Amino acid sequence: MSSPETPHTPETPQDPEQPSAPDSPPPGPPPARKLTRASSDKLLGGVAGGLGRYFSIDPIIFRIGFVVAAFVGGAGVLAYLAAWLLVGSDDPSAPPRSQVSRLLTITGGAVLAVAALASLGPGLVFAGPPLLALAIVGLIGLLIWRAASGENGDASLAARRIGLTLLVLAVAAIGFVAVAVGAAAGGGAIIAGLVIATGVALVAGAFMGGARWLVVPALVLAIPLGLWAASGIDTEGGIGERNYRPTTTAELSDGYKLGMGRLALDLRDLDLPAGRTDLQLDLGIGSIEVLVPEDVCVASKAAVGAGFVRVLDRDSGGLDVDFRSSPVERGGVKRLVIGGDVGIGALQVVHDPSQLDDDYDRDRGPFNNRSAFNGFGTERNTACAAAA
Amino acid sequence: MRSGGVSPRGFDPASLVAGLVVCGLGTLLLLDQLEVLRLSFGYIAPALLATIGAILLAAGLAGRR
Numbered sequence: 001m002s003s004p005e006t007p008h009t010p011e012t013p014q015d016p017e018q019p020s021a022p023d024s025p026p027p028g029p030p031p032a033r034k035l036t037r038a039s040s041d042k043l044l045g046g047v048a049g050g051l052g053r054y055f056s057i058d059p060i061i062f063r064i065g066f067v068v069a070a071f072v073g074g075a076g077v078l079a080y081l082a083a084w085l086l087v088g089s090d091d092p093s094a095p096p097r098s099q100v101s102r103l104l105t106i107t108g109g110a111v112l113a114v115a116a117l118a119s120l121g122p123g124l125v126f127a128g129p130p131l132l133a134l135a136i137v138g139l140i141g142l143l144i145w146r147a148a149s150g151e152n153g154d155a156s157l158a159a160r161r162i163g164l165t166l167l168v169l170a171v172a173a174i175g176f177v178a179v180a181v182g183a184a185a186g187g188g189a190i191i192a193g194l195v196i197a198t199g200v201a202l203v204a205g206a207f208m209g210g211a212r213w214l215v216v217p218a219l220v221l222a223i224p225l226g227l228w229a230a231s232g233i234d235t236e237g238g239i240g241e242r243n244y245r246p247t248t249t250a251e252l253s254d255g256y257k258l259g260m261g262r263l264a265l266d267l268r269d270l271d272l273p274a275g276r277t278d279l280q281l282d283l284g285i286g287s288i289e290v291l292v293p294e295d296v297c298v299a300s301k302a303a304v305g306a307g308f309v310r311v312l313d314r315d316s317g318g319l320d321v322d323f324r325s326s327p328v329e330r331g332g333v334k335r336l337v338i339g340g341d342v343g344i345g346a347l348q349v350v351h352d353p354s355q356l357d358d359d360y361d362r363d364r365g366p367f368n369n370r371s372a373f374n375g376f377g378t379e380r381n382t383a384c385a386a387a388a
Numbered sequence: 389m390r391s392g393g394v395s396p397r398g399f400d401p402a403s404l405v406a407g408l409v410v411c412g413l414g415t416l417l418l419l420d421q422l423e424v425l426r427l428s429f430g431y432i433a434p435a436l437l438a439t440i441g442a443i444l445l446a447a448g449l450a451g452r453r
Contacts, residue, residue: 189421195414202407210400218410229420230432319429
């Protein structure tokens with residue numbers, strides 16, 4: 001009695017390559033079960049059909065899962081495309097990876113992946129880490145699966161390929177961290193030079209049979225450096241927690257700087273003079289928290305690579321945040337003009353320290369865990385309003 | 389290491405494309421590090437995705453190795 005996986009193929013008795021042979025050899029052991037895209041039970045690429053067949057589950061379960069995940073940040077689209085790219089078809093009549101299908105698959109995948117990432121927007125950083133982690137874990141799993149499924153049951157070779165894949169992923173992860181540390185230490189230009197050198201080696205290798213493996217170190221160098229550069233992180237100023245509580249204008253510096261950590265500036269005991277006072281705050285990674293007295297009109301201009309800015313009753317968050325707040329004021333008012341530059345993190349200016357928060361919801365602002373009657377909206381730039 | 393799709397001594401267009409786009413990306417990063425230009429997430433994210441996409445596309449067109 002044949003097992004469900006045994007290729008009992010009543011639909012292929014007329015295969016010209018396998019004429020009827022009454023003396024055909026007895027069937028061998030059933031082939032190793034392999035995940036393939038279904039060519040007969042498919043709506044798009046046969047991914048859900050293949051998954052359903054592999055796990056002996058109704059494919060509709062996977063289809064619903066992909067659709068739901070697609071509407072939750074686009075992870076379902078990425079996962080489906082990754083499976084489409086990485087899992088081969090079960091159709092023996094068509095070339096498994098023809099040039100045309102590969103081109104269409106890759107092009108469509110790239111376009112949709114960009115669209116999915118664009119739809120994430122700031123949520124990629126704030127609301128989407130679980131989805132992003134899920135997508136990354138899924139891709140890693142598929143890579144391992146792909147490595148294991150290409151040897152038609154050769155367990156030792158599959159194990160070696162899995163081990164090699166895991167080793168490459170581990171080295172890549174370590175490389176990401178090392179590059180970020182190197183960039184933080186001021187070696188960004190050297191790392192960029194290494195990226196260019198790797199590219200030149202790839203070009204040279206193209207005429208000697210190819211050196212595609214160099215793509216891995218090139219991306220391991222370029223991706224973390226690019227993200228580091230985009231965040232605009234400046235690590236000058238040290239690491240740790242800095243607390244300042246000036247009580248006189250002489251104690252108040254024009255600017256405060258921290259590389260990584262928490263910079264807290266409490267101005268509530270400071271009697272600022274009438275007119276304009278400028279204050280510049282710079283932070284690489286972390287949080288800036290400024291407490292201001294209620295009789296001060298606060299204006300601000302802040303840039304954040306990834307994070308959020310909140311100045312009293314106004315806020316903005318996401319990637320490449322350019323925050324400007326210039327409330328109208330008239331003469332005789334104490335006016336504090338805060339300039340901020342944060343690589344990754346937050347800049348918050350409040351009257352009440354209990355209003356500080358480390359969460360940001362792009363739809364509801366940083367105080368998403370508070371109701372309208374318990375905190376949200378209680379901060380006001382009252383000094384400016386009174387002056388106007 | 390032997391490979392199936394391309395002769396070890398032959399020409400591999402995928403490596404050529406990958407090398408060129410990696411050189412371009414590296415140049416962008418170097419210019420940012422030298423403060424000739426300022427990269428933001430709005431620029432670097434498409435650049436990284438385009439690089440990866442171009443490499444995948446070239447590898448797909450050239451055939452699996």
